[in-house]
Amino acid sequence: MKRVPTTERGRRSLERILEASKKVFAEKGYHKAKIYDIAIGADVAYGLVYSYFEGKKDILAELVRIINHDLRKYLAIRTSGLRDRISVEREGFRAFFEWFRENKFAYRILREAEIADEEIYRWHYRKIAEGYAERLEKAMAKGEVRRMDPELLSYALMGVADFVGKRYILWGDSELDEEKLDELLDALAAMLTPGERASSR
Amino acid sequence: MKRVPTTERGRRSLERILEASKKVFAEKGYHKAKIYDIAIGADVAYGLVYSYFEGKKDILAELVRIINHDLRKYLAIRTSGLRDRISVEREGFRAFFEWFRENKFAYRILREAEIADEEIYRWHYRKIAEGYAERLEKAMAKGEVRRMDPELLSYALMGVADFVGKRYILWGDSELDEEKLDELLDALAAMLTPGERASSR
Numbered sequence: 001m002k003r004v005p006t007t008e009r010g011r012r013s014l015e016r017i018l019e020a021s022k023k024v025f026a027e028k029g030y031h032k033a034k035i036y037d038i039a040i041g042a043d044v045a046y047g048l049v050y051s052y053f054e055g056k057k058d059i060l061a062e063l064v065r066i067i068n069h070d071l072r073k074y075l076a077i078r079t080s081g082l083r084d085r086i087s088v089e090r091e092g093f094r095a096f097f098e099w100f101r102e103n104k105f106a107y108r109i110l111r112e113a114e115i116a117d118e119e120i121y122r123w124h125y126r127k128i129a130e131g132y133a134e135r136l137e138k139a140m141a142k143g144e145v146r147r148m149d150p151e152l153l154s155y156a157l158m159g160v161a162d163f164v165g166k167r168y169i170l171w172g173d174s175e176l177d178e179e180k181l182d183e184l185l186d187a188l189a190a191m192l193t194p195g196e197r198a199s200s201r
Numbered sequence: 202m203k204r205v206p207t208t209e210r211g212r213r214s215l216e217r218i219l220e221a222s223k224k225v226f227a228e229k230g231y232h233k234a235k236i237y238d239i240a241i242g243a244d245v246a247y248g249l250v251y252s253y254f255e256g257k258k259d260i261l262a263e264l265v266r267i268i269n270h271d272l273r274k275y276l277a278i279r280t281s282g283l284r285d286r287i288s289v290e291r292e293g294f295r296a297f298f299e300w301f302r303e304n305k306f307a308y309r310i311l312r313e314a315e316i317a318d319e320e321i322y323r324w325h326y327r328k329i330a331e332g333y334a335e336r337l338e339k340a341m342a343k344g345e346v347r348r349m350d351p352e353l354l355s356y357a358l359m360g361v362a363d364f365v366g367k368r369y370i371l372w373g374d375s376e377l378d379e380e381k382l383d384e385l386l387d388a389l390a391a392m393l394t395p396g397e398r399a400s401s402r
């Protein structure tokens with residue numbers, strides 16, 4: 001972003017530009033999307049879009065930053081107050097899938113970013129992994145989670161969330177019902193729990 | 202594909218077209234790639250590319266089919282002769298990461314397909330999951346793997362492989378060394394092993 005709005009009116013325009021961008025990127029795909037379509041969708045002057053952004057790559061990056069911030073905030077709120085890490089993971093996965101259901105556009109935006117702006121795409125996952133790995137490492141120190149490279153574990157867990165979300169929420173011809181979700185959470189709990197196998201090594 | 206070559210010369214031309222396509226798609230990205238670049242790269246006449254393919258989307262789909270076939274064949278060979286499922290999974294993950302290291306273009310091709318031709322992208326994962334889930338289900342029946350929805354488990358495992366591969370092989374600023382790989386395989390074995398937790402439910 002080139003600048004942030006300083007007036008309430010400016011903030012509303014920027015909000016509309018970002019909302020219209022999500023829609024245009026999702027419907028036309030990033031490559032075919034035009035700033036013109038975004039201005040029309042947001043009901044703002046063409047030039048105003050350029051007063052906030054360098055171009056559509058800049059808008060895409062801003063959307064990724066917003067998704068990143070919103071997702072982390074949502075998960076932090078949903079898991080706050082839970083004490084042991086396995087409970088946090090169970091609730092965190094549950095919350096993630098609910099968030100995914102309400103924010104399918106986010107998956108599309110991230111995939112477009114992977115092709116169009118790999119730097120911001122990597123930033124997104126590194127940013128999530130950073131905090132995730134830190135919390136996993138603390139839980140390992142307390143004996144709540146099996147000891148292993150915490151960053152590696154964070155990517156393994158993010159991979160599960162991403163692929164299960166893609167299959168059951170995005171493609172959506174089969175549901176991630178309570179039974180399946182419980183089975184998945186039990187399997188993950190078994191993976192995370194420090195076992196005899198781990199301590200005998 | 203519109204037709205398959207019937208002569209040895211034709212097979213060699215097709216092979217060159219596919220090799221050139223991988224390169225062009227990887228270097229320019231699918232959207233900017235032109236059939237012209239592919240013909241030049243393959244050292245064949247422009248019209249010959251169109252005698253085999255409808256256009257670049259058709260080439261992309263063929264590359265996905267080849268990746269799908271090669272990966273499944275490679276994993277089948279690498280895990281053949283192993284009897285219990287946990288050993289198959291351990292060796293399968295090891296083999297997948299080796300394959301990934303040698304076939305980084307495949308990741309890029311699949312991501313381009315996710316945007317440009319979601320149908321073939323979904324086909325790829327469904328095709329892998331189909332056989333994977335079937336084998337996991339057999340292992341569950343034999344008591345070698347925790348009982349849960351086998352398709353769900355297959356997507357969870359594919360997600361781990363994809364994200365860990367992306368992080369440590371594709372981005373590549375940190376290595377998936379033997380120690381990390383062992384930690385990951387131990388964690389997955391703990392997830393897959395039928396536990397007391399599972400049988401007490």
